[in-house]
Amino acid sequence: MTNKLLSLLLLSASLGVSTASAQKTSKSTTSKPATQKTSKAAGTVSAFSVAGKKAQVFTTAANTELRLSAAGDLAFQPAPQPLETQLCVFVDPGHTFQTMLGIGAALTDASAETFARLPKQAQQEFMQAYFSPTKGIGYTLARTPINSSDFSSGSYTYVADKDAELKTFSVKHDEQFRIPFIKQAMAAAGGKLTMYVSPWSPPAWMKDNNDMLHGGKLLPQYRQAWANYYIKFIKEYEKQGIPIWGLTVQNETMAKQIWESCLYTAEEERDFIKEYLGPTLHKAGMKDKKLIAWDHNRDLIYQRASTILDDPKAAQYVWGIGFHWYETWTGAGMNFENLRRVHETFPNTNLIFTEGCVEKFSLDRINDWQLGEKYGMSMINDFNSGTVGWTDWNILLDEKGGPNHVGNFCFAPIHADTRSGKLLYTNSYYYIGHFSRFIRPGAKRIISSSSRDVLSTTAYRNPDGSVAVVVMNGTDTKQDFQLRLQGQAASAVSLPHSIQTFVIK
Numbered sequence: 001m002t003n004k005l006l007s008l009l010l011l012s013a014s015l016g017v018s019t020a021s022a023q024k025t026s027k028s029t030t031s032k033p034a035t036q037k038t039s040k041a042a043g044t045v046s047a048f049s050v051a052g053k054k055a056q057v058f059t060t061a062a063n064t065e066l067r068l069s070a071a072g073d074l075a076f077q078p079a080p081q082p083l084e085t086q087l088c089v090f091v092d093p094g095h096t097f098q099t100m101l102g103i104g105a106a107l108t109d110a111s112a113e114t115f116a117r118l119p120k121q122a123q124q125e126f127m128q129a130y131f132s133p134t135k136g137i138g139y140t141l142a143r144t145p146i147n148s149s150d151f152s153s154g155s156y157t158y159v160a161d162k163d164a165e166l167k168t169f170s171v172k173h174d175e176q177f178r179i180p181f182i183k184q185a186m187a188a189a190g191g192k193l194t195m196y197v198s199p200w201s202p203p204a205w206m207k208d209n210n211d212m213l214h215g216g217k218l219l220p221q222y223r224q225a226w227a228n229y230y231i232k233f234i235k236e237y238e239k240q241g242i243p244i245w246g247l248t249v250q251n252e253t254m255a256k257q258i259w260e261s262c263l264y265t266a267e268e269e270r271d272f273i274k275e276y277l278g279p280t281l282h283k284a285g286m287k288d289k290k291l292i293a294w295d296h297n298r299d300l301i302y303q304r305a306s307t308i309l310d311d312p313k314a315a316q317y318v319w320g321i322g323f324h325w326y327e328t329w330t331g332a333g334m335n336f337e338n339l340r341r342v343h344e345t346f347p348n349t350n351l352i353f354t355e356g357c358v359e360k361f362s363l364d365r366i367n368d369w370q371l372g373e374k375y376g377m378s379m380i381n382d383f384n385s386g387t388v389g390w391t392d393w394n395i396l397l398d399e400k401g402g403p404n405h406v407g408n409f410c411f412a413p414i415h416a417d418t419r420s421g422k423l424l425y426t427n428s429y430y431y432i433g434h435f436s437r438f439i440r441p442g443a444k445r446i447i448s449s450s451s452r453d454v455l456s457t458t459a460y461r462n463p464d465g466s467v468a469v470v471v472m473n474g475t476d477t478k479q480d481f482q483l484r485l486q487g488q489a490a491s492a493v494s495l496p497h498s499i500q501t502f503v504i505k
Helices: 003-013 109-116 120-131 178-188 220-239 266-283 301-309 326-330 336-345 369-384 427-436
Strands: 054-061 069-075 088-099 102-106 141-146 194-199 246-248 290-297 318-324 350-355 387-394 414-417 422-425 444-450 455-461 467-473 479-485 488-494 498-504
Touching: 054 427, 054 488, 069 488, 088 387, 088 455, 088 467, 102 427, 109 178, 120 178, 120 414, 120 422, 141 178, 141 220, 141 387, 194 220, 194 290, 220 266, 266 290, 266 301, 290 301, 290 350, 301 318, 301 336, 336 350, 336 369, 350 369, 369 387, 369 427, 369 455, 369 467, 422 427, 427 498, 444 467, 467 479, 467 488, 488 498
Parallel strands: 088 479, 102 141, 102 387, 141 194, 194 246, 246 290, 290 318, 318 350, 350 387
Antiparallel strands: 054 069, 054 498, 088 444, 414 422, 444 455, 455 467, 467 498, 479 488
16 A cells, blocks of 8 residues: 555545444344334434435545545535436435444454564554544454354364363464554554354364365264353453354355365254353343344355244244355356345344455455455445445455465455565445445444446435435446435536445535
């Protein structure tokens, strides 16, 4: 990242919206309407008026030096009925939808080890870049593995072989890199970091293939021991001063991988939740921990969600359904329609994006603009489909896209060149920042609708009363448009291959 570019980022950051306290998002046992008219009586945000307000504009655009850069203010004027020939983005703050839990990334072994190899100045730059809500992009959500994942330097667990009673359980392995890394991230975020955990595989001896890698299934005789394992991990991390908000049942329950993996059919995951993991959490006094099922791609999400949530004994323990974006491995596109089907059918169960990254790392592609545009497209559509939280995969990787003990090298928003000690910012960092810096925990999604598909958009009303509207242009053409709400309009320009956030306050 050039000094000039960094200066632009820091300048624009100083104008960012203020941070707000995270509000708890919990599953309701009573039916709620999908949309609510804003009113104090209804317990939603107070009525919004655009009168006398301006829109601060922040822009990231290809073939420019604009990276989350402040680009002036727009004034609203009374406007007549728009013509069909006019490109418009219509914003309606009068109807609210889901509440934002947070946006963030996974704090993995690979990230922690790479961070430890950086000089102190680069470490400070990294923490500010991700976790400062005014000088960075204000991350508030994080995920971390239970046991090793592929983004570890090797496979490991927290117990000795065949210790089904977990008497030898210890997270000492994580004390070298990961736990100190997480604590620094928490401090940089002002203590407001919502953390959840995910296992990639039980210990090999608990599985039918006697291998942490290559899929395999949890043996029936170890189901209770494995349920106890989650409890042990949560307790040990909390003893280290790391509060755990929630957990997923299993990372990628259908994927037989060359790295750590474990397979569950929909029925097997349902039964493990209702007979073992759910009751064990409750018996351990952890009813408040949010349990997330599926944690895999959008393609089979409805089948998995319906199998689990149509069973009341399983559904009572489930806070949400987690999903990834890798359904594109089949050659198809991202299947946002399936998210909408789940949200329509189970409106009181939360949707949360738990992982996504661009695979097959190459340093030659570090400035590829499609990296950021994939994030922008996913985030806009995921949020518009009812998603309450969004978690990127590795928060930091090295100049090789690792470390990864099976060679599955990937992209991250920031890479560290451990040879020079410099941070390398991909454009996905800025694309994510157009959401995470300006849409804060507790924000309510509102309507934002484009009159043509050349612009994609989503919008939120923040707890401080400001409205953040994200507009993305994935075309090769500059688009002149009107930002319209409450009978008033502001004239705006969307550059080719750009993303903008309009903060109205």
